Amino acid sequence: MQTPRERARQQTMAEIVTIGRRHLELHGAAGLSLRAVARDLGVVSSAIYRYVKNRDELLTLLLVDGYDALGDAVDAAVQGVAEDDPVGRFRALARAVRQWGLAEPACYGLLFGSPVPGYEAPAEQTTAPGTRVIFQLVQILESADHNGRIALGDRTLDPRLAADFSKIRDEKGLTMDDQLVVAAVLVWSALFGAVNFEVFGHYGQTTFSDPAALFEAHLPGYEAILGLR
Amino acid sequence: MQTPRERARQQTMAEIVTIGRRHLELHGAAGLSLRAVARDLGVVSSAIYRYVKNRDELLTLLLVDGYDALGDAVDAAVQGVAEDDPVGRFRALARAVRQWGLAEPACYGLLFGSPVPGYEAPAEQTTAPGTRVIFQLVQILESADHNGRIALGDRTLDPRLAADFSKIRDEKGLTMDDQLVVAAVLVWSALFGAVNFEVFGHYGQTTFSDPAALFEAHLPGYEAILGLR
């Protein structure tokens, strides 16, 4: 049950986020202006502060919105592949991340680019949506591991790392061994590194005529790291 | 031969870059203000425009400065390891990138974070210093390959990618095969992905008690991708 007042407020908030996303696309994170959003909302600049405490709070809203959009895209892509095809699921995840990043570069930049200085994302709002991709990746690997689709060698590990990993395993109810956790974190960061390079244009003058082909050529490398087959 | 006037101008420019770097550290790229730099320079705000055309040009100066600092750090680290130890050289490179990024997070963010919106780095000034790290990496791998320290399987490659790679090989005078180029680009992006995650704090709540150990644990993975031994 919500009063009409709450309804109206909620709708205005949604409209602010929508306008903010558009401005993000057009002018980037640094160019996001509360005054401009207020103008597009058809309201005087000071009125926007009735809904958003400050610029950072609008950034947080857009951050959560972006994490959820990426999470939805990745989940949908993974769900489209059979569970007994872990390689296919992993590739679906990787491609979904890349495609979403290329489709929404400004939003992607807000999520995975340099942090906005002086702005610290409030953990209690952002960690849950922000961990959806790695969570999905771990799910895929955990399931693959159970089905004997992971083949990794053994290597002695730094004891402090092993302790961290034990904790993570306990919290998430996982059974994968340390070596797979190492590989998962490596592939996670590597995947976003590759997408970063492409979205942010860091491949530089070495522009590849077919970036998608380069990405595809990298997938077997990621799978080798994971021992996924 | 340079006139005293040119000397003075050059010194002022250097001072501006120094002040700019400090401001970058303190307030980040988005908070970099020409007026504030002018104040620190002990000059009225409009006078700064005698030296720097606009804010973007100062960003370019800092960008080039940063690329060169990183390149110097990496080169020095690699030179400290014997050439017949390609694994050691690769690790020196990787660790140098990580350490420099952690030591200069704001500068690192300017180089490898989300691009400043509306600002396009002028290629003719930035590509040369901006490619020093990948160039050094390729040098290490090329030399290792010549010495039979690279063992990679064969895989059929997308023909357009193969064409790109041929061109790169010709331009740089390289002899490594396609598979090693793929692996080099993968490791390049993966390395910066890992450093991004750590510098930008994207590992999130999954804070590792010893990030350096995690990084070290990833090094063998990179080397496996490269077939480096």
Place this chain on the structure above:
DNA sequence: TTTATCCGAGAGCACCGCTCTCAATTGTTC
């Protein structure tokens, strides 16, 4: 119907990037 809450408008503060004009300084040339 009264009361309390909410919300938009407007003025205002300090800051920003950037431009313009003017005066002082400096180095060059006759």
Place this chain on the structure above:
DNA sequence: GAACAATTGAGAGCGGTGCTCTCGGATAAA
């Protein structure tokens, strides 16, 4: 040494920003 030109700093000013404050009207709750 004097006239000249180039360089540089100061100052005012424009439109923009984030953000705060106060005020008055609309609206829901009592």
